[in-house]
Amino acid sequence: MKLLSCPSGGPLLVWTLAVQLVLCGSGVYASEGTDNCKLLLHSEKQQTALKRLAPLINKNFTVETTSDEGSYTYWFQVCGDAGGIPGAGVIQINTKAEAKKTTVIGSYNATEAIGGSDWVMLMYKNGDKYEGHCSKENRRATIMISCDRNVEMGNLEVILEERDKDHECFYLFELDSSAVCPAVESKLSTGSILLIIGVCLVAVYLIGGFLYQRLIVGAKGMEQFPNYTFWVEVGNLSADGCDFVCRSGNREESPAYRGVAQDTLEEEPEERDDHLLPM
DSSP: OTTTTOTTOHHHHHHHHHHHHHHHHHTSSOOOSOTTSOBSSOOHHHHHHHHTTGGGBTOEEEEEEEETTEEEEEEEEBTSOGGGOTTEEEEEEETTSTTOOEEEEEEEEEEEEEEOSSEEEEEEEOOOBOSSSGGGOBOOEEEEEEEOTTOSSOOOEEEEEEOSSSSOOEEEEEEEEGGGSOOOOOOOOHHHHHHHHHHHHHHHHHHHHHHIIIIIIOOOGGGGSTTHHHHHHHHHHHHHHHHHHHTOSOOSOOGGGOOOOHHHHSOOOOOOOGGGSOO
16 A cells, blocks of 8 residues: 555556556557458458558548549548548549538448458448449448559559449459568578678778788888789799699600701711722
């Protein structure tokens, strides 16, 4: 009791904060911004798909269309009141009507969400009833949100209104957004990492050695290159090795290709055998 009557309220405040932290850790206070949407089927896959649309929360998307029947403006919001109408996820406003009739196409309190690798299909049901189509069932909206990494929030487009059936009529909308794009995982191979490390070490060696030779040693010209004498020797040894491998044959010229000595070309003195003849 003394703790509760403490003037500063310190211990009570500490206990309150502790309880809040526990609740946050258990997910009671965790909000992804899509809690207003009420899923008709509570499944982990649908909840995951719906949470991917959290970056689009509190954003109004509008599009205007014109047809023979009238001119319409559509408003769409993710788990929010489209056009300020409570509970409406998608609405249609007939701008040619005198009173600008507003029709709720889908409500976010009856939501379904299906997600793929780079898309999410959001469905709002329980809209206003048709007056003379689709057996006077409730309207529903289907919004196809596709991945586009170049667009944070694209423009809403009306694809079609399917109302020539007796049941399961729907409005189809399309929207591009980077919010539903899969995360890009950048993984470097071991070879790439070693190559990057090697290039960095060589760059540090060259730049640091050049500065040391120029500023500390006072070298000029090619001698500014770090360990210039060593690398020259390495180059010479490499050249000798290449010469030994590529020219491993006998360096003496083959006798068949030797030049004829000049003295052999001179005419030898003619030998006389006159003394053998009988006198």
